[in-house]
Amino acid sequence: MILQENYTLNNGVAIPRLGLGTWMIDDDKAADAVHAAVDAGYRHFDTAQAYGNERGVGAGLRDCGLPRDALFVTTKLDAGIKDFAAARDAIDGSLVALGLDEIDLMIIHSPQPWDRFRNGERFAEGNLQAWRALEEACAAGKIRAIGLSNFEQADIDNILANGSMRPAVNQILAHVGNMPFELIGYCRERDILVEAYSPIGHGEILHNAEIAAIASNYGVGAAQLAIRFCLQLGLLPLPKTANPAHMRTNADLDFTISDADMDALKAVKPVRDYGESNMFPVFGIHARA
Template sequence: MILQETFTLSNGVEIPKLALGTWMIDDSEVAAAVDAALKLGYRHIDTAQAYANERGVGEAIRNTDIARKELFVTTKLDASHKDYEGAKAAIDGSLETLGLDYIDLMIIHSPQPWGDFAGENRFFQGNLEAWRALEEAYEAGKIRAIGVSNFEKVDLDNLLENTRIKPMINQILAHVSNTPFDLIDYSQSKGILVEAYSPVAHGKILGNEKIAQIAAKYSVSVPQLCIRYCLQLGLLPLPKTANPDHMKSNADVDFQISDADMDVLKNTDRIKDYGDASIFPVYGGKM
């Protein structure tokens, strides 16, 4: 069962192969969602400072009967922190808000502040400063693994060439119809595990008839097919839901997509409109 399987990061830490994403789940509701996921067998929960729900996630982690060492909690350093002191304070702030003794994985949410996302300024020095704060927290035992999100090759190279500890994760937008193979291959070649957020394209892929036909061949749903697709590429999917039924079906992906069908999925026409999510920078818009 996929919920019992793990990847091994470059530092030897094991990370569950499927995570529950919590983006856009309100802090007042997220504890119940996380608790439901844990009862279904999920052991990896993904949150972020920018989601404003770390408190609720931490509440569920603290109140479960499952041993803390069996759980994997990811959070993200807000994209605005491009200085050492600010990043250091924010890391400690996440620990306090979560109410946990340590964080399993903490990543820089974006190489650029959201207002500058996809702009020319890559904030190289600011990312080195934020990374230094993460390195110190890692070496102090506050964090078990450190990484990045939305980093392109040039952003990764900045860290790979100028830091002591290399990123262990790069969390990126990746799904059927939008799979950045060059970035995935480059990250993996550097020993960086790639996590795929929005593996079901923020729901915008559900109406694709070609994908629905392939899913029907395997007697699975389109979301199940999309999650399995990511896994077969060696990616760690992060489907977001507060619905326990969806959590359960998202984890029921113990089937194998044929090479021929994988080729079709890899070459599916790219989604250009993410609907209501298009206002967010990572989906092509600007905040």
């Protein structure tokens, strides 16, 4: 069962191969979502300072009935924090908000602040400042592993060339119809695990007839096919849902996509419209492409 399987990060830390994303789950509903996911077998939970729900996620983890070492939690350093002192304070703030003594994985949410996302500026020194704060917290035992999100090759090169710890992960937008294979290969060559957020394309691929037809060959839904596709590419998908039924379905992945269907899915026409979500920088850049 996929929920019982792990990847091993480059520092030896085990991370469950499937996680629950919590973006857009309100703080006062996050604990219930965590409880439902734990009941469904999930052990890996992904939050962020920017989500505004660290408190709720932490509360759900603390009173879900499982020991702390049975659970894995990721949070993200706010994308706008690009100096050492602010990053150090924010890391401690996440520990307080989550109500935990240790965070399993903490990552820089974006190489650029959201209002300047992909505008050409790299914020190289600011990212190094944030990275050094994460390295310090990791060395102090506050964090077990550290990584990146939305980082492109040049941004990762900056960290590899100037940091003292190798990033454990790079969490990126990756799904059928938007699979950045060059970046994935670059990360894999450097022993950086790629995590796929929005592996269902923020719901957009559920409307794709070609994907639905392939899914029907396996007696599954498009969401299950999309998540399985990520897993067979060696990625760690993080489907987001607060719906207990969807949590269970998203983890019901006991099938294997054939090589021919994997090739067909790799060739699916790129998603260029994420509907109302085009307002968010990570989706908007593709809508404008």
